[in-house]
Amino acid sequence: MQTVDGLQADEDGAPLILAGGQAALELGDADARTIVVTARPMTAAGYDPETRTPDTYPFELRVEPLP
Incomplete structure (x- = not known):
């Protein structure tokens, strides 16, 4: 999962790391x-x-505002 168009003009975007179950956008x-x-x-599961x-x-x- 990633965002596209970065926050700065020269950025392409950034990944959203969801390993912890949620990420801040x-x-x-x-x-x-x-x-x-x-x-x-x-x-690794042998999927083609x-x-x-x-x-x-x-x-x-689900997108929610942070507290």
Whole structure:
């Protein structure tokens, strides 16, 4: 998961590290940020990314203000 368009003019964006279950998203002076989500199985599981199946895996993205 990452944000695109950085907070500074010369930044491309930044990853959101969710290992702890949540991450803070800084807005800076921006009114909005774009979040990109890429999901894929672990390659150690023997998954071939060229294999297409009808399987779907739902997820939830919740955005809340920090206290």
